Amino acid sequence: MPRRHERSQTEFARAQKSIPGGVNSPARAFGGVGGTPVFMQKGEGASLYDLDGNRYIDYIGSWGPHILGHRPPEIIAAILAALDRGTSFGAPTELESELAELVIAAVPSVEMVRMVNSGTEATMSAIRVARGYTGRDKIIKFAGCYHGHVDSLLVKAGSGALTHGNPSSPGVPAGCTQDTIVLDYNDPQQLTDAFQVHGDQLAAVILEPVVGNMGLVIPHREFLTMLRELCDRHGTVLIFDEVMTGFRLSYGGAQQLFDITPDMTTLGKIIGGGMPVGAYGGRADILKCVSPMGPVYQAGTLSGNPVAMAAGIAMLTLLRDRDPYPELADYTRRLAMGLSEIAKRKGIPHTCPHLGSMITLFFNADPVTSLAVAMRSDTARFAKFFHAMLDEGVYLACSQYEANFVSTCHTEADLEATLAAAEIAMGKLVEA
Numbered sequence: 001m002p003r004r005h006e007r008s009q010t011e012f013a014r015a016q017k018s019i020p021g022g023v024n025s026p027a028r029a030f031g032g033v034g035g036t037p038v039f040m041q042k043g044e045g046a047s048l049y050d051l052d053g054n055r056y057i058d059y060i061g062s063w064g065p066h067i068l069g070h071r072p073p074e075i076i077a078a079i080l081a082a083l084d085r086g087t088s089f090g091a092p093t094e095l096e097s098e099l100a101e102l103v104i105a106a107v108p109s110v111e112m113v114r115m116v117n118s119g120t121e122a123t124m125s126a127i128r129v130a131r132g133y134t135g136r137d138k139i140i141k142f143a144g145c146y147h148g149h150v151d152s153l154l155v156k157a158g159s160g161a162l163t164h165g166n167p168s169s170p171g172v173p174a175g176c177t178q179d180t181i182v183l184d185y186n187d188p189q190q191l192t193d194a195f196q197v198h199g200d201q202l203a204a205v206i207l208e209p210v211v212g213n214m215g216l217v218i219p220h221r222e223f224l225t226m227l228r229e230l231c232d233r234h235g236t237v238l239i240f241d242e243v244m245t246g247f248r249l250s251y252g253g254a255q256q257l258f259d260i261t262p263d264m265t266t267l268g269k270i271i272g273g274g275m276p277v278g279a280y281g282g283r284a285d286i287l288k289c290v291s292p293m294g295p296v297y298q299a300g301t302l303s304g305n306p307v308a309m310a311a312g313i314a315m316l317t318l319l320r321d322r323d324p325y326p327e328l329a330d331y332t333r334r335l336a337m338g339l340s341e342i343a344k345r346k347g348i349p350h351t352c353p354h355l356g357s358m359i360t361l362f363f364n365a366d367p368v369t370s371l372a373v374a375m376r377s378d379t380a381r382f383a384k385f386f387h388a389m390l391d392e393g394v395y396l397a398c399s400q401y402e403a404n405f406v407s408t409c410h411t412e413a414d415l416e417a418t419l420a421a422a423e424i425a426m427g428k429l430v431e432a
């Protein structure tokens with residue numbers, strides 16, 4: 001049933017006057033689906049409530065952080081307790097070591113870790129450290145992988161950049177990207193060729209070990225294995241960007257799931273428990289290059305912020321103690337099967353990959369293994385589906401090229417309601 005969005009419309013008009021596009025991050029702007037972004041008022045568990053009082057089952061979870069749903073009581077309590085002692089000191093606190101120790105215990109590749117304030121800062125810093133460590137400049141990234149809005153990585157990036165049709169951005173000087181080599185994901189031949197030509201000049205390879213930012217794309221195991229071998233052979237730093245997948249696919253991230261250990265790892269989203277946190281970590285000999293221990297400069301006035309650290313500690317402790325990963329994967333698998341069954345019954349070409357609590361329904365007949373295949377999806381059909389689901393009270397990621405996220409707060413009733421909504425929404429797609 002169509003919902004009223006009057007207050008969202010008023011607020012969007014207001015926001016557009018003072019904020020570029022009315023949003024502080026383009027992925028929120030409904031650019032890929034049209035219409036007015038819904039302004040939110042409150043989150044609770046698996047639900048979001050907009051300004052007009054509509055309730056939605058939320059499959060975005062703030063684009064990743066809310067694996068335990070909105071406002072888990074333990075995390076809110078930890079934030080309030082930290083606030084009671086102050087918001088920021090610009091001096092070290094015990095909380096920073098506590099979160100660092102949790103990350104080191106969880107993520108196989110991480111022996112030391114530095115906290116920053118966003119995923120973008122994490123990848124930007126990791127690339128700098130890899131270059132400083134190796135004394136080399138060139139890096140490899142993959143088409144469709146998004147690593148934040150870092151100059152040198154904003155080439156054929158996925159996510160918002162892809163949705164808005166500018167995967168590479170004006171304002172990035174050619175000099176910033178001249179050392180960035182872009183290859184196709186899941187293509188071992190291109191990888192071998194690139195290492196043959198540039199091997200001994202390559203500082204780093206950075207990738208999403210499981211991609212969320214062109215929609216969910218799962219790596220071929222041989223691709224990851226070959227990457228590890230080539231980086232070892234050429235002294236190149238292998239960086240897994242686990243800003244999305246860290247603590248999401250398993251407590252140790254994609255690297256634990258696939259049993260491949262990178263040299264460096266970037267984290268964000270879940271690690272902040274809903275507060276702005278990023279982190280980069282890895283082998284101790286590499287991290288020892290970072291200032292003030294080593295010569296590679298990287299700093300942050302609010303880095304390791306005590307309120308954010310407290311939220312992150314509460315989040316990681318809950319995930320470690322509860323091990324919610326099997327139940328999350330079970331819900332997600334049944335959601336994927338349900339959506340596929342409806343699409344199949346209605347004769348809608350689709351593929352619905354899922355892994356752990358990540359899922360994308362592609363309106364694409366082929367298995368999506370790379371950006372080239374993802375780009376053949378029917379985005380007009382996705383836009384219709386998105387709005388029809390919104391009308392039925394299901395808040396999906398507002399682009400075909402995004403992963404959706406399940407939280408531990410999603411219930412059997414939410415699953416049934418989501419599939420009932422999908423039945424109606426897909427029905428609209430095949431009407432005359």
Ligand SMILES: *Cc1c(COP(=O)(O)O)cnc(C)c1O
Pocket residue numbers: 117118119120121123146147148149208212213241242243244268269278
């Ligand atoms: C979200 C994301 C980033 C950027 O993180 P921000 O906190 O938005 O700067 C980087 N890499 C990946 C894989 C992401 O999903």
